[in-house]
Amino acid sequence: MSRKTILIICNLSLLATSRLFSQAIWQRYWDNPVLSPQADWEAGGNINNTVVKIDNLYQHWFTGIGSRFRIGMATSTDGVHWQKSNANPVLNIGAPGEFDSEHVYNPMVVYYDGLYWMWYAGNNGTSWQIGLATSKDGIEWKKHSNNPVFKIGNPGQWDDKHITSPFVMRDGVVFKMWYRGESATLPGKGSTGYAESPDGVHWERYSGNPVFAPAPSGWDSRSLTIYPVIKRDGKYEGWYAGSDGSISQLGYATSPDGIHWQRYPNNPVLSPTHSNSWDSEQVSSPFVLFEKMTYQMWYSGYGSSGWRIGYATSPATPTPMAKRFVYLPRVYGLPGDTINVAFYTDTVTAISGGDVTIKFDDSVLKCFKVQTTKFTRDFLIAANLDTPGVVRVSLASVKSATGGLGALFNLRMVANSALSTPPNPLSYPLTLSHVALYTENGKTIPFSKRNGEFILGRSRGDVNRDGHVNSADAILTLRIAAGLFQPTPTQFADADVDGNGKVESIDATSILFRAVGLDSPPNGGISNTPAYLSFSPFSISTGEQVETRLGISGISQLLGGDVSLRFDANALEIVDILPSPEISEIAFVNNLTNSGHVNFSFAATNSFSARSIAVVRLRAKAQINETQLRAAGTTFFDEQNRSWNGVLTAIAEPSLAELPAVFSLEQNYPNPFYRQPAIASAAGLTNTQIRYTLPQHAYVKLMVYDLSGRLVWLLESAENAAGAYLKTWDGRNELGLPVASGVYLYRLQVGQMTLTKKMLIVD
Numbered sequence: 001m002s003r004k005t006i007l008i009i010c011n012l013s014l015l016a017t018s019r020l021f022s023q024a025i026w027q028r029y030w031d032n033p034v035l036s037p038q039a040d041w042e043a044g045g046n047i048n049n050t051v052v053k054i055d056n057l058y059q060h061w062f063t064g065i066g067s068r069f070r071i072g073m074a075t076s077t078d079g080v081h082w083q084k085s086n087a088n089p090v091l092n093i094g095a096p097g098e099f100d101s102e103h104v105y106n107p108m109v110v111y112y113d114g115l116y117w118m119w120y121a122g123n124n125g126t127s128w129q130i131g132l133a134t135s136k137d138g139i140e141w142k143k144h145s146n147n148p149v150f151k152i153g154n155p156g157q158w159d160d161k162h163i164t165s166p167f168v169m170r171d172g173v174v175f176k177m178w179y180r181g182e183s184a185t186l187p188g189k190g191s192t193g194y195a196e197s198p199d200g201v202h203w204e205r206y207s208g209n210p211v212f213a214p215a216p217s218g219w220d221s222r223s224l225t226i227y228p229v230i231k232r233d234g235k236y237e238g239w240y241a242g243s244d245g246s247i248s249q250l251g252y253a254t255s256p257d258g259i260h261w262q263r264y265p266n267n268p269v270l271s272p273t274h275s276n277s278w279d280s281e282q283v284s285s286p287f288v289l290f291e292k293m294t295y296q297m298w299y300s301g302y303g304s305s306g307w308r309i310g311y312a313t314s315p316a317t318p319t320p321m322a323k324r325f326v327y328l329p330r331v332y333g334l335p336g337d338t339i340n341v342a343f344y345t346d347t348v349t350a351i352s353g354g355d356v357t358i359k360f361d362d363s364v365l366k367c368f369k370v371q372t373t374k375f376t377r378d379f380l381i382a383a384n385l386d387t388p389g390v391v392r393v394s395l396a397s398v399k400s401a402t403g404g405l406g407a408l409f410n411l412r413m414v415a416n417s418a419l420s421t422p423p424n425p426l427s428y429p430l431t432l433s434h435v436a437l438y439t440e441n442g443k444t445i446p447f448s449k450r451n452g453e454f455i456l457g458r459s460r461g462d463v464n465r466d467g468h469v470n471s472a473d474a475i476l477t478l479r480i481a482a483g484l485f486q487p488t489p490t491q492f493a494d495a496d497v498d499g500n501g502k503v504e505s506i507d508a509t510s511i512l513f514r515a516v517g518l519d520s521p522p523n524g525g526i527s528n529t530p531a532y533l534s535f536s537p538f539s540i541s542t543g544e545q546v547e548t549r550l551g552i553s554g555i556s557q558l559l560g561g562d563v564s565l566r567f568d569a570n571a572l573e574i575v576d577i578l579p580s581p582e583i584s585e586i587a588f589v590n591n592l593t594n595s596g597h598v599n600f601s602f603a604a605t606n607s608f609s610a611r612s613i614a615v616v617r618l619r620a621k622a623q624i625n626e627t628q629l630r631a632a633g634t635t636f637f638d639e640q641n642r643s644w645n646g647v648l649t650a651i652a653e654p655s656l657a658e659l660p661a662v663f664s665l666e667q668n669y670p671n672p673f674y675r676q677p678a679i680a681s682a683a684g685l686t687n688t689q690i691r692y693t694l695p696q697h698a699y700v701k702l703m704v705y706d707l708s709g710r711l712v713w714l715l716e717s718a719e720n721a722a723g724a725y726l727k728t729w730d731g732r733n734e735l736g737l738p739v740a741s742g743v744y745l746y747r748l749q750v751g752q753m754t755l756t757k758k759m760l761i762v763d
Helices: 471-481 489-495 505-515 677-683
Strands: 045-054 057-065 069-076 103-112 115-123 128-135 141-143 162-171 174-182 191-197 223-232 235-243 248-255 282-291 294-303 306-315 325-327 330-333 338-345 349-359 365-372 380-384 390-402 406-415 426-438 448-450 452-456 531-535 545-553 558-566 572-579 587-591 597-608 612-620 630-638 643-648 688-694 698-706 711-720 723-729 742-750 753-762
Touching: 045 103, 045 282, 057 103, 069 115, 103 162, 115 162, 162 223, 174 223, 223 282, 235 282, 325 426, 330 338, 330 489, 338 349, 338 452, 338 489, 349 406, 365 380, 365 390, 390 406, 426 448, 471 489, 471 505, 471 587, 471 597, 505 558, 505 597, 505 630, 531 630, 558 612, 572 587, 572 597, 688 698, 688 742, 698 723, 711 723
Parallel strands: 045 306, 069 103, 128 162, 191 223, 248 282, 325 448, 330 452, 531 643
Antiparallel strands: 045 057, 045 294, 057 069, 103 115, 115 128, 128 141, 162 174, 174 191, 223 235, 235 248, 282 294, 294 306, 325 338, 338 406, 349 390, 349 426, 365 406, 380 390, 426 452, 531 545, 545 612, 558 597, 558 630, 572 612, 587 597, 630 643, 688 723, 698 711, 698 742, 742 753
16 A cells, blocks of 8 residues: 555644533623612723622622722622622722822732732823732721832833733732733733732742733734632632733633643633623623632623623532542553553542552553653652552652642553454453552542553554544644643543553654554654754844744654744743744644743654754744744654654754755745834834745845836845845835835746745735
């Protein structure tokens, strides 16, 4: 059978499993809104902020919109019928010259140590910053003498213009804050940052801020604010107001640590009603309390009568006792296969140790290794493999493992190669004969357990569980490798085709082979030399956008790769990662959802050569160059299925082996681009970039023409050595005047050869 390259077009929509999220369906209260303006100081509307319940009394601090923003307070016994305080507004603007002399807004109240603590946003006509006030009764407030206690970032930082919407919780021995930041260079582009404080006054920002940024496209692509956050069952849940620049809607996200957030795949969870009602145009500013297995939400709505506050509820999706378990998965294999059997828990929380005994058929399987996982890297582990058909494992640590769905350890097993492949798959039990788990205090953790099984005669690879191994499984596997999809334990086991305990691009390649009836590439081991990576040079200032290529050398023929890039999120933003033109027909997925790091994976069935693997488009938040990008955890696979470690090297002049193979002229970026300086500045774009390559020394002309054939601008006329080149054009003609909007041609002439492409300029 001919081994033809199989091309995959990947849909990059998030395929997360909804069971990882606790709630998503909200029921609006029938008699909304529940809070409306009553006095002149709030005549423009009410904005929802904080609800605290002490005993059986709900206390609500909200923002009133008048000639200034001020803060009011109301109480309720049911969360629906509210009585506003006669002392309103309970927090007023500051004196002239103070940070809150124009507005006070976004009150966030915590009852702690016998006091009400309020963090709020204040405005002096220039910037929003965060102040602190305390109260014994929630009505009479004393502002802190050193306000603002949380100031805007240094010039050039992502939050150097405004910081608002502080959400604060007391977690252990520290206060934790999530807040909205906005840059002076990107007005209206709000993201969420994170900070901690031992006393609520002195705050330290997280070095990887922002921790939650707008999506590349869609309903929350312009601005978002995580507010509020609750911690339940060891997991952080957050709701956020997101906007595309026109409509504000509410989304939901979860996090194992409050820093790394995952969006709910069916967001938004609450949208405007789009009828002529009180919340028909915008919904924003949610606040959520959880009690008696029900989420209660108060939120701001805008419609026919201005800003009002409404109420909604959502039943929690409880984890049934039958699902509060530890378990072994169902795994598959053929004679001689190496398989990975994970000891899973549905929630890795508060586990500091355990003793586990697993039994299996020793005529079918043999265990040769036990490994810890990312949750138990710091654990001591002991394993007894001396008894055939039995594995005994003990783990211990002074600190608890934390996280969501995951494995505490992995068994590396091999199926007996002397067995024959049965005509029909045969099942062999993997039995949890003994399990005991303990907290850090030595207390026993209650649980249910479920045994697993090994299926002999069926190969791994059916990741989507439809009974077939095909390209759909390869796509899902590549998404797992890039961190775009959270698999179930069974899906993970099926996607780990080579049984090494990891899901990588080579597993997607193997699935493609199996889909067309071919054997997977044999494991080629590990290369003794690394693959060398480098970014093409660049240097840009705050607000500018540029693209750089990730080049690769040292490895001649590729089958796939998994790349993780790290960067300072305060210095730059990754806008997009695309396959380089050399691998544009290879299956490629990227994951841009994480602040401070991004991942991408690619895979093919036929080996190929490439001098670059990706084009990284980025926007500067400060003066930066290519040294701000780092590679971590990078692996490539060659035509012999050997794994290569990727090492980032210093930028250097290309060697002969790295020179371009052909003349090429690439599509300009960005395209279309703006010619008016005011618009260009707002978009972070000052020109468009044109790249071309020369395989040998040549005399080059690069020209821009209008559609009538008239020369508009001669970008270059020179003799150049072999290599890659980049030229920029700002949309002006040779007289320095802006050209009209429309379609233009740019042409590369090298000797008798010409290459031409189109570009579009818009106002």
